Amino acid sequence: MRSVQRVDKCLAAACLVISRHAKFCEGARAMRLLLVTPIYPPTRGGIQTLLYQLTASLPGTDVKVITAKERGWEAHDASSGQLIKRVWVPEVSPLIRNAMFNFAALGALYGWRPDVVLCGHIVASPASWMIAKRFKAAHVVYAYGREIGIRPALAAWALRRSNAAIAISAYTRGELLAAAHGATLPPIHVVSPGVNLPDDIGRCDASRPTVLTVARMRDWYKGHDRLLDALPLVIQEVPNVHWVVIGEGKIRAELERRAKAAALLGNVSFLGEVDEDVKESWLSCAHVFAMPSRYPEDEAGGEGFGIVYLEAGARGLPSVASNIGAPTEVVVDGKTGILVDADSPPAIAAALIRLLTDADYARKLGSAARRRVETGFTWELVGQQLHSVLDEVAIAQSGP
Template sequence: MTRTLVVTNDFPPRQGGIQTFVAALLERRPPDSLVVLASDSPGSAEHDAALPYPVVRRPTGMLLPTRATARAAVQLADRFGCDTALFGAAAPLGLLAPRLRAAGVRHLVGATHGHETGWVALPGSRQLMQRIASGLDVLTYISEYTRDRLAPALGERTRLAQLSPGVDVDRFTPDVDGAAVRRRWGLGEAPVVVCVSRLVARKGQDVLVAGWSRVLASHPGARLLLVGGGPAEASLRRAVTARGLQDSVVLTGPVGHDELPQHYAAGDVFAMPCRTRRGGLDVEGLGMVFLEAAACGRPVVAGTSGGAPEAVQDGVTGHVVDPRSPGAVADALSGLLDDRERARAMGEAGRAWVEARWSWTTIAADFARLLEPGCDQA
């Protein structure tokens, strides 16, 4: 069996999308095929003790491709007989690849997650990504959008292969009951539009607020549920107050990962009108929230940023709209609230699509193939 050394800064108990992605990939591999080298974080000892594979923590909150990190990685690869290495985020730790190859690791894979599209847009960081790619057999991408940005910059330095995050279709399901969440936030039986995401400008919660009065004009009892925390929370609360929307817009603040399915289920429609900012440097790589909402049987309304349209079958599982237009966003939401039968059909189509294309069963099989030496010749 191929044994894989995983070198990563992004690993629980530290929270975040990349951490969740990496942990979910490893959860679906045979435990005796893995060893992890990671940075340290509070609670790591308790977390690691419950895992079925060994984790070695460096005494730092941030692993860098230093000589000390390289020595630790080479020692682990030798100790456990690793013939494959995975970098949980290719930049910058992928710079260690030549050292590992020289030590006998035959197959090296690096993952990208979306922000690297900004890296290749800037001369200095583009050269760094080119160096990293040159040392790897495979570099993964999460969406066709990110591939289209990476490929011209990286050329023929490595093979590019898609490896997207997956959805736990047993957790995110139409059978989840959102009644308790509705009671907690005083939503009653009202029509609810829900957005689950970090509160940052790119995600477009401000556009939802800006267009919400237009939704209320045709659905006066509707509620907007904004789930999550982040730096934009204060400005969003001010906007809600300034527009007199306190009775119809609820900001929950941060919500635990275990409660997310119930918050999706509390909504009738999911919306996140994400938009690209900062000249393309701040962009949505894919948008797993659209797929999680679809897995819960909810129609989705997405913005056009980056890979987000790839997480929606426009007109089938939901709508892709202009995220710069509060009116366009509001009209899409009102249309779904108007036509419950169409909304239900879109939710059912979304669930079926996620099961077929985006479940962890499918993603895990893709991952297993990418770890096999020689897959770069496929």
């Protein structure tokens, strides 16, 4: 008799799970996801790219985006294939702009009830939380890394008011836990970013031994200064080395001044912000990718993941990266690149010299980096992982 009762209980539990899941199953309507984010393409950046690619890669999901109007948004939205609602926010200080975006976003959704509200940046969490509360939807917060160090109190506030959080790395998950100071938290899932695999990975090989860095030149933690300090050591072994730097920002002028003072302009090209085709060309022609990001005490946050390491790997490039923090989750030391002390120019130089002078070794690491991306970091795979998390959260929120 007891065994029959246990079977009945199991069947009842199974039926409950099935009934909760039914509305998202084949033959029923797709899960509805609302993304609330102040930054989104056509503006450039790692977060913008991640959010666009993820929402475009989610299987079986109806997605709507609430974001700010930016230059070129009409052409982008017309060709995106996504349902995007833009709100106007004036060009004012970041604090006021974020507040005004939250206010505008609250009135931007009507006639569409989401199952999950995804906060694409913690500065939008007041609006995303209130929208989720209004529609009794699940509230999920996306976390990247640096923004947590800049706004730890807001990150903790948003996390406490979510049903789940998604961190782009184990490092970022640790930053969220630290910001919460031991408070009871919802589940924090780690879902790494991805990349699109190029159709053609044929190498063009630049005429000179070429080291490539692609990073915004806004903060010193990306490692531009340490690479510049390492360059004279590399030149001693590889005199015609060429360091190509793609990216723009406030530290560029200082780096150019230092390069000129050290008589290194013949070995360095600061290209600034370039079109995607130009970036792709350099990724295909360079011999090594280098971005030794570090975590300095005088700068908030640091590298939360580093999608550009994956972009380099997808094109068969080995990377030189930091041996601490999030880069260690992307670059496998001695397998897909070389991890170094990012504060040590001699260590950085030694890694670059090894990869520039040992073509077979560099080719071996680059091929392994490509395979690693293919098997674990395509947007299709990442979209499936994210969908699984969101589906689980939506089912739990919907109740029996």
